[in-house]
Amino acid sequence: MSLFTWILLFSLLGGVLSVLAAALFLLIPGFTRERLLPHFVSFAIGALLGAAFLALLPHALGGTDDFHLLGMTVLLGLLGFFLLEKMVLWRHCHHEVCEAHTPEPHAHDNHNAAGTLILIGDGVHNFVDGVLIAAAFMTDIHLGIVTALAVAAHEIPQEVGDFAVLLQSGFSRRKAFVFNVLASLTTLIGAGLAYYSLADMQQALPFVLAIAASSFIYIAVADLIPGLHKRVEFSQTVQQIILILLGVAVIYLAHSTLH
Template structure:
């Protein structure tokens, strides 16, 4: 299969799989599953970064210091971007927690549409990252795609719940999430066109991808896991983090590295 074929297959199949699983969970509103899925996503993201992307970046690297600096800069950039989004959100709502959390069913779908547009942009970025990973190495593309899918599932569950809470029907919520998932394909195609003829940019794209995945896992997902501190829940979190890492390691080995 061609590189472009792998990219499109990963985007389409991955998007369909993550939305199908997320819909199955969200429509049954089994909130207790979300923490487990988030734990698995943490392991998959960190596994992909430290077992595949970073080793690939530093393999035969003539400028390891510059690559490490780009990783650090990427983490700081994502911190600043998230701060800017949080500032804009609180400024828009006047910092009122009740307006942030309590108005969903009475906002005529406004919060739901905000989620759709935000998720579309996020999916577009994921598509560019997937394209860059496959252009660097097919095996790297596969593991990166799996890590992104693992992260997308709990995020999609949250998106579904917000859409339902915002007044959308289950059918419309599903269609809107399917529509936003198409942004992954658009981002992948654009990333492929841009990077195919400029392969010198691929390492920089991978470094930013690694920074993004580290930041999402450590700054966004792990703090949420700490909200459930009982021993049984902690044990389940550790188990599924290890399963996430293990699944990436297994793909790494099966792909023949």
């Protein structure tokens, strides 16, 4: 199987298949879904941090001698994603109601705009995911698989939240599903463009991996972890730690086994 085929298949896993999984998840009764979703989020945190620190950054460090520039790239990546989130182009919502997406009760126009912004932000984010997956595969096929798994781990709970916002914005279930699938196709576009644009720029790959790591770190630390602090019971904290460690362990085992 060619490298390009690997990239397309696993970009599909991180994009369209995540939407399908989220759509099936929405079929679960609301109360049960609300209880299960935080557990998926905890696992996603571990998967993202594991992929960033155990896979992406080590490969990035191994691909260049300019560690100072690489560290600066990670820092600038974190600041860049902060600015994107400020512009509501990177906002993730892993709950059916969140302050970034819930409009005022009387603001009907804002209500509809929330759904549109979600689709735009999702499309941009999926495009970037495609670029990162392609860069990882072009560095090492095993790294690409681990990166795609980490993307899928956090895309599923994100898509569940996005579906909820679209439904609240007046989209029908069918329309929300179709538009979410269309937004997810930008993953393939990003992967395809990255494959051809980075093919002759091997020296740039370590820095793209550094941006991928900063993306995963930012999503885990700035977006997902604050939601866990809403559940302060000791039993909930123990469950969160166990699931985070499980996410890290899955990435570690996948990366070590593939190698």
